[in-house]
Amino acid sequence: MNNELDIHIGVNPARCYQCGKCSAGCPLADDMDFTSNVVMRMLQSEDESLDKELLQSQAIWLCASCEMCISRCPMEIDIPKIMDYLRQQSIAKGLQNKSANKNIISFHHSFLDMIRFTGRSYEIGMIADYKLRSRKLLQDLTLAPKMFLKGKLPLFPEMVKDRKNIKRIFKHIDT
Amino acid sequence: MENDFEPKIVAFVCNWCTYAGADLTGTSRIKYSPNVKIIRFPCTGRIDFMLLLKAFSNGADGVIVSGCHPNDCHYTSGNFHARRRWVVFRTLLDFMGIDINRITFTWVSAAEGAKWAEVVNTTASKIKELGPYEAYRKITNEIWES
Amino acid sequence: MTKLGFYPGCSLEGTAREYNESVMSLATLFDIQLEQVPDWNCCGATAAHNLNKILSLSLPARILAQAEKAGMKEIIVPCAACYSRLSVTQHELFENSELKKQVEEVMDMTLSSPIRILNVVQFIQEFILPHLSEKIVKPFDKEVACYYGCLLVRPHDILQFDRLEDPQTIDRIMEQLGAKPIDWPFKTECCGAGLSVSRTDLVAKLSGKIVKEATERGAKAIITACPMCHANLDMRRSAINSYLAKKYDVPVLYITQAIGMACGLNNKQTGIYRHLVKVNN
Amino acid sequence: MxxxxxxxxxxxxxxxxxxxCAKVSELAAGLPGVVYSTDYKYMCSDPGQSKIKEAIREHNLTGVVVSACSPRMHEPTFRKACAEAGLNPYLCEMANIREHCSWVHEKGDATTQKAFDLTRTLVEKVKNNHPLESIKVPVNKTAIVIGGGVAGIQAxxxxxxxxxxxxxxxxxxxxGGHMSQLSETFPTLDCSQCILTPRMVEVAQHPNITLYTCSEIESMDGFIGNFNVKIRKKAKSVNEKLCTGCGLCTTKCPTKNIPSEFEQGLANRTAIYVPFPQAVPNKPVIDRANCRYFLTGKCKVCQKLCPTGAIDFEQEDEIIDVKAGAIVLATGFEIKNTDFFPEYGYGKYKDVINGLQFERLASASGPTQGAIRRPSDGKTPEKVVFIACAGSRDPAKGIPYCSKICCMYTAKHAMLYKHKVHEGTPYVFYMDIRAAGKNYDEFTRRAIEEDGAKYIRGRVSNIYEKDGKLIVRGADTLLGGKPVEIDADMVVLATAAVSCDGSESLAQKLHVSYDPYKFFAEAHPKLKPVETNTAGIYLAGACQAPKDIPESVAAASGAAAKVICLFSNDELTREPIVAKVNRMPPPIFSTCMGCEMCISIxxxxxxxKENITNRNxxxxxxxAKINPGLCQGCGTCVAFCKSKSIDLEGYSNKQVYEEVLALLNN
Known part of the structure; x- marks a missing residue:
């Protein structure tokens, strides 16, 4: 995957000299199975089994794209871009991490599906969809009514008029 | 159509940067087109642009002038003078009807072996495309014969 | 009257309604007309760039194309996440013509030249600040923790907004309102962002750090400019409090609400009544 | 003929x-004027050179062309061989058929043809060469050393x-430079001032050394053996001849709160001051930017006190003209300050200090008399974090190179801290430990094994202050990037070593080249480490790249050896490649029109200018008249001359025209 990264997103993992400044500043490093500098090391190894382990990891889904790592990286390595690529590859190869698949990835799918059909995100519909996917039926049961009362959850979705155009965009990426 | 025209290109280079750079191309065994032949000068500041005319009228199809990068001149400022003269001379050549596309003016340092090969190759392929520079030779020969 | 392009983004229609309300009220107060990008769509947020690169560029690109079609030279984007996505997309497409061509084909629209994309702080600096002092009726006389979050300042190379570490612009604006911004280290720490729904436990932990630090350093309010940050710090407060096993009640205000309050706008105009953590005037 | x-x-x-090669030789034999042609396996070898010598004698050669490698490699070799056989060396030319031909083209007729073309070109050139005699210039045996740190002192x-x-x-x-600020030196832990100050005094007392302090180079012209340098000696406002250095003036100066440069801002000094007690010369100067008299026009307390009347408020900068044969550059380096690091607080935390500040804290003559106390409140720090590679090896910050000295001095700092605060804990964040040097690795191991410095392999992401502690957030990359948070009392950044402010303009004044980071460039990275591209100017110490004390001293002695070599000759021999203005018999005298264009460029x-006079x-x-001692042979004047009255020996118009013709007409 090491070479792919250079070709597809123009990022060369060989530049990483393992200083660990990314992991040191990463807000989620504590919860990750592989911290960002370890991710870089795994890529550098050009070892297929490590590539697979990486694509199956939870870390790539926990990354919140806060961009702290690249903003402090002395070698200016675009780690968030690498993370995006790894997530996309993980899905393309069907190697999604099991526990992330239940929540984080399901949420992403719910979110995108909502846009696919309405052009905008619409919380109630999306959350309902997410609950079905994640089977977390009880989550946020107390929060939703409060939000509803505060007028934060409109009952009907706002929709883009030119939904054909939105569909076109999604169609292109589906194929 | 296969272009089998082999242009003659003369390179006027300074001793300290480009000549040494071309030496480095050799030491690095980087291959380039054999159409270009080098004449060594102490500095691009020494290069009298009349030499370019001399070269064209005697059969050159293209010319390269190359020296040190700005601020790197072994003689402090020779390359600046060369550049300044080149700016003036270029308009003059243009006025005289000389195809200035046939002249490459560039900088190659002693550390840029690969760049020298690139300069030579791009110039050679450009001149190949432009074809032999008969036009200028014809004029000068006519003047000579009349 | 100044007329400016405006991209609210999805959350300003839903969970962050009060942000929208306060932005619009401020605009009215300062005689600015905010005109929505016609038939705008969602920018794709975190989900799109996590799952598909072309999609993550095409969705924002459509918004930019719509704005361009409507003749807008600049758009105000209050949501920091949308601001970041739009800015990054515009940067990437105009840097890489091949990619631009690909995206244009996907959305069946074209982009001719970059437009100015302003975040809410830039909007305030440029259009509100010059006339602010004359409108202040009730100085915002409190210690505040200005919280910038990630996406207002990062990626810094592209956004070029404020300074990367310890940014200052919101602090300076709050000073103008009479507030005392505290010096604190978590101005740009991540709140957990898009993990809000899927990993509330982690959001409680990350946002909890921020709420705790701001409180301990004496802040009486946290000032934000991002709906995602606001949602995590405000809506997720009960999760935060149970994670920290302590009740933290420091309110979280959008910067536009803080300005609105100082300028004497009522609760309806600022929308502060919609917060889950109560705001005392 | x-x-x-x-x-x-x-x-x-x-x-x-x-x-x-045999074919090239055969073709060359057919060229007009060529009376002898041969090929041989190694021309530069002894038998190869003998072949040339024999041929010169046997065939009465008037010119020699050696088609071989680059003339930049062996031109001197072959010219010497020719001279030994009685042929003027400047009648020998080389055609470069290796670097410019055999190595860069495939085997084939075209390559052989090119080798022949190049040979023919030089044959035509050499026909137009004429004997030249090398130029002799006198050597002024005075050296200027710029910079008085340990390298300048040694040189x-x-x-x-x-x-x-x-x-x-x-x-x-x-x-004294930076070395005078250091506490103890690695890897022996001997006291820096104890070893340096005797040298400083020696400089002051040496009969052959003239010392100008508060002085900078104003301008330079001339060339090796004959430099003319103007030195600007800035007004010290104290007459050195009258001043006895009693120091009374400094005790009563009312402006006492100027951060001391020597103490790195950790202590204050007065406006009239001696930078440190062992200063050489040990006489005060007035810092006009901060002196009350110069700011307000009133005060003059020091003048009233001075028993010898040495205070001179009217003193002006002095320009001193000196002539020298050689120059040694020893301007040293600077380090980045803590404000260079946004993520470490932009320099706003008082207890985040740089390495030099730590040296001052640890120094027995420093502001704390050697006790390690943090600057903010004077408390003894219980946990100190040392951060190596602060700014170095950091392309994002514009400094991709390794500063070289930090690994060692950081180990030393950890050690010194532990020696002075026994119950304290030193933490060191590092990326690699670069301890290549005699007894260096042993030293760093000692810091870890015996003094208990806790080395953590990782870079620190950021630092913030909380409740009087500095929270240092790093990661342990040897534990899989596990985040590490340390609540330190003090943080020491081993900040990057960079070139001095003003080194770029100095380099331009001296026509010395420099690298992208404004360190002066050596003439050859391996074989000419202390020479510059400008003959007669040498480099000593860290102005060329970051260096530690032993390396700086070695380079300084190297540069000094070069100077002494140069000075061992009374005159220098120079290549006679110089420009000449033509002279004609009367009534023209010269085709030069006296336009003076050449003078200006x-x-x-x-x-x-030269006047031609009649008998009266x-x-x-x-x-125009060219001084062959100054002319370096660039030939710019030749190209500029409107009347074609100037020519360059070795590259004359005739020679290069013939080269062009020969190259093209095959």
Missing amino acids: ARIGVFICHCGENISATVD SLDIANGGHQVILVEKQPSI CPYQAID GEVIKTI
Whole structure:
């Protein structure tokens, strides 16, 4: 995957000299199975089994794209871009991490599906969809009514008029 | 159509940067087109642009002038003078009807072996495309014969 | 009257309604007309760039194309996440013509030249600040923790907004309102962002750090400019409090609400009544 | 009639692998004027050179062309061989058929043809060569050393002890440089000042050394052996001849709160001050930017107190003209300050300090008399975090290189801290430990194994202050990037070593080249480490790249040796490649029109006007005249000359025209 990264997103993992400044500043490093500098090391190894382990990891889904790592990286390595690529590859190869698949990835799918059909995100519909996917039926049961009362959850979705155009965009990426 | 025209290109280079750079191309065994032949000068500041005319009228199809990068001149400022003269001379050549596309003016340092090969190759392929520079030779020969 | 392009983004229609309300009220107060990008769509947020690169560029690109079609030279984007996505997309497409061509084909629209994309702080600096002092009726006389979050300042190379570490612009604006911004280290720490729904436990932990630090350093309010940050710090407060096993009640205000309050706008105009953590005037 | 000999070298197989050398030789034999042509396996070898010598004698050659490698490699070799056989060396030319031909083209007829073309070109050139005699220039045996740190001190003493005059120019009020600020030195932990101050005193007392402090180079012209340098000696407002250095003035100066440069801002000084007690010269100067008299026009307390009347408020900068044969650059380095690091607080945390500040804290003569106390509240820190590679090896910050000295001094700092605060804990964040040097690795191991410095392999992401502690957030990359948070009392950044402010303008004044980071460039990275591209100017110490003390001293002695070599000759021999203005018989005298264009463009100020007078001393014509001692042979004047009255020896118009013709007409 090491070479792919250079070709597809123009990022060369060989530049990483393992200083660990990314992991040191990463807000989620504590919860990750592989911290960002370890991710870089795994890529550098050009070892297929490590590539697979990486694509199956939870870390790539926990990354919140806060961009702290690249903003402090002395070698200016675009780690968030690498993370995006790894997530996309993980899905393309069907190697999604099991526990992330239940929540984080399901949420992403719910979110995108909502846009696919309405052009905008619409919380109630999306959350309902997410609950079905994640089977977390009880989550946020107390929060939703409060939000509803505060007028934060409109009952009907706002929709883009030119939904054909939105569909076109999604169609292109589906194929 | 296969272009089998082999242009003659003369390179006027300074001793300290480009000549040494071309030496480095050799030491690095980087291959380039054999159409270009080098004449060594102490500095691009020494290069009298009349030499370019001399070269064209005697059969050159293209010319390269190359020296040190700005601020790197072994003689402090020779390359600046060369550049300044080149700016003036270029308009003059243009006025005289000389195809200035046939002249490459560039900088190659002693550390840029690969760049020298690139300069030579791009110039050679450009001149190949432009074809032999008969036009200028014809004029000068006519003047000579009349 | 100044007329400016405006991209609210999805959350300003839903969970962050009060942000929208306060932005619009401020605009009215300062005689600015905010005109929505016609038939705008969602920018794709975190989900799109996590799952598909072309999609993550095409969705924002459509918004930019719509704005361009409507003749807008600049758009105000209050949501920091949308601001970041739009800015990054515009940067990437105009840097890489091949990619631009690909995206244009996907959305069946074209982009001719970059437009100015302003975040809410830039909007305030440029259009509100010059006339602010004359409108202040009730100085915002409190210690505040200005919280910038990630996406207002990062990626810094592209956004070029404020300074990367310890940014200052919101602090300076709050000073103008009479507030005392505290010096604190978590101005740009991540709140957990898009993990809000899927990993509330982690959001409680990350946002909890921020709420705790701001409180301990004496802040009486946290000032934000991002709906995602606001949602995590405000809506997720009960999760935060149970994670920290302590009740933290420091309110979280959008910067536009803080300005609105100082300028004497009522609760309806600022929308502060919609917060889950109560705001005392 | 020309009698040219052509010698084609095979260079083992380096040339003959792609060029048919025998054929080139055969073709060359047919060229007009060529009376002898041969090829041989190694022309540069002894038998190869003998072949040339024999041919010169046997065939009465008037010119030699050696087609072999680059003339930049072996031109001197072959010219010397020719000279030994009685042929003027400048009648020998080389055609470069290796670097410019055999190595860069495939084997084949075209390559052989090119080798022949190049040979023919040089044959035509050499026909137009004429004998030249090398130029002799006198050597002024005084050296200027710029910079009075340990490198400048060493170079000055070495040259002076070799019996030559030295002018040492120092920007600051005292010599000593960074070394005088250091506490103890690695890897022996001997006290820096104890070993340096005797050297400083030696400089002051050496009969061959003239010391100018508060001084900088204003301008330079001339060339090796004959530099003319103007030194600006800034007004010190104290007459050095009258001042006895009693120091009374400094005790009563009312302005006492100026951060001391020597103490790195950790202590204050007065406006009239001696930078540190062991300063050389040990005489105060007035800092005009902060002096009350210069700011308000009133005060003069020091003048009233001075028993010898040495205070001189009217003193002006002095320009001193000196002549020298050689210059040694020893301007040293600077370090980045803590405000260079946004993520470490932009310099706003008082207890985040740089390495030099730590040196001052640890120094027995420092602001705390050697006790480690943090600057903010004077408390003894219980946990100190040392961060290596702060700014170094950091392309994002514009400093991709390794500063080289930090690994060692950080280990030393951890050790010194532990020696002084036994119950304290030193943490060191590092990326690699670069301890290549005699007893260096052993030293760092000692810091870890015996003194218990806790080394953590990782870079620190950021630092913030909380409840009087500095929270240092790093990661342990040897534990899989596990985040590490330390609540430190003090943080020491081993900040990057960078070139001095003003090194770029100094380099331009001296025509010395420099690298992208404004460190001066050596003439060759391996074989000429202390020479510059400008003959007669040498480098000592960290102005060339970050160096530790032993390396700086070694480079300084190296530079001094070069100077002494140069000074061992009374005159220098120079290549006679110089420009000449033509002279004609009367009534023209010269085709020069006296337009003076050449005078204005010559980079070496080598051209002057010359009056041609008649018998009565009346001026008939004014023409240009080139000083062969100053001319460096760039030839810019030749190209500029409108009347074609100037020519360059070795590259004359005739020579290059013939080259062009020969190259094109095959």
